[in-house]
Amino acid sequence: MLRMENCRKVYDEQTVLEHCSLELASGSILGLIGINGAGKSTLLHCISGAIPVDEGTITWKEQPVLDHPEVKQKIFLVQDEPVFAQTENARELIEYLSLFYPALESELFYDLLSQLKLNPKQPFSAFSKGMKRQVLMAAGLAAHPELLLIDEVFDGLDPFARRLLQGQLAAQTVEEGMASILTSHRLSDLENFCDEYALLDEKRILHQNSMFQTQQELVKVHLAFDHPIDPTMFQDFEVLKLEIHSRMAQAILRGSHDEVEAKLRKQKPVILEIFDCTLEEVFLAQLEKREELQ
Structure with a gap:
């Protein structure tokens, strides 16, 4: 279970998160909603351990995330704006990620790229933003994380890519008990796919409930x-x-x-x-x- 308790994050004297708490069980998909600038991306980065919180605790299965690489290996973050070296390609990316994610399944990654008709040897300089997101989402799924975090899920994806990646995410949720937190400006993407939602506003989670x-x-x-x-x-x-x-x-x-x-x-x-x-x-x-x- 993910447990975020009473967390606070400050950037340049501006408080982004305050008294922020959230819980998510394994095998659940949560849609995180909030207006632009509410702190959704910051919250995902804190949960992943990419940036530290200034106060509070974040644990995955009762183990602290921050400063514990063995816990971070179980969490994968798909950022809204993937940053790749222009000369790098998907093959090099997956080889690099395999150093940090021991459960990563290269065969699944290449299979997803094949279905998406993406060339793993083509440099990222030739890829659109949507294509880069497809690569990173495929990598996140291939890593078989226990907790998958996706900022602006399905943004810029064509209908085929959306259906393929949704299907793979749903399958791993059921078969592996993977938990996911998804954000999107298209709330219909979350409504039709998530088990529950959480509203981030006023720097904290104001409301969390199941869709049902x-x-x-x-x-x-x-x-x-x-x-x-x-x-x-x-x-x-x-x-x-x-x-x-x-x-x-x-x-x-x-x-x-x-x-x-x-x-x-x-x-x-x-x-x-x-x-x-x-x-x-x-x-x-x-x-x-x-x-x-x-």
């Missing part, structure tokens, strides 16, 4: 009445978001589908539609709710 539990606890409703809506009709609900336009309303409410429907039916709406919330809707509603409380 979120869908059980939050619902989106569309309402219409034959009279102007009185906002007090929602006073018995925990409201994350509410928009009223005369006789129509849209809301995100906390509660089960059946519970919310039963309470709203008592208000005798002309139209009542209830939907599951998307991850993007949950994300925006939680941020708006936080701003209202400030």
Whole structure:
């Protein structure tokens, strides 16, 4: 299990992470979400041990990550902006990484590159950003880490590469119990692939939950009445978001589908539609709710 407890990170007197805590079990895929500049990349770098935290602890299976190479060998970070020497190629990269990752399977790496139609002998100077990300993701999967960290997962990947690498990641999650933390600006990538999500905001993890539990606890409703809506009709609900336009309303409410429907039916709406919330809707509603409380 990954356990990040009460961590703090400061860059040039600017606090990026503060009282930041996170947990993730083996065999789970977590989507890390947050606005630009929230600290997602910094958090992944801290978890990988690439940069130290100023306060707090980060452990993998109860072993500290920082200053323990044998633990770092079990964690692989795919950065948003892969940095390769222009004259280097994928063959040289995998030979270099094999020095640090004893479980690395070169055969899997070359098989993935073959399916992606990438030449392992071609210099990186001839590769696009998306091609470089494909190489690094293939290397990360071939390393068979216990914890895989991917910043801006699937960014710049074509549909075939996305499907291939998603499939390999899912297979290793099931077969090897690999855990993963993924970030993406395309929340639909995370919603359809992750077991749970965590919201990073105000320098810490504000909320962490399973995707299934979120869908059980939050619902989106569309309402219409034959009279102007009185906002007090929602006073018995925990409201994350509410928009009223005369006789129509849209809301995100906390509660089960059946519970919310039963309470709203008592208000005798002309139209009542209830939907599951998307991850993007949950994300925006939680941020708006936080701003209202400030």
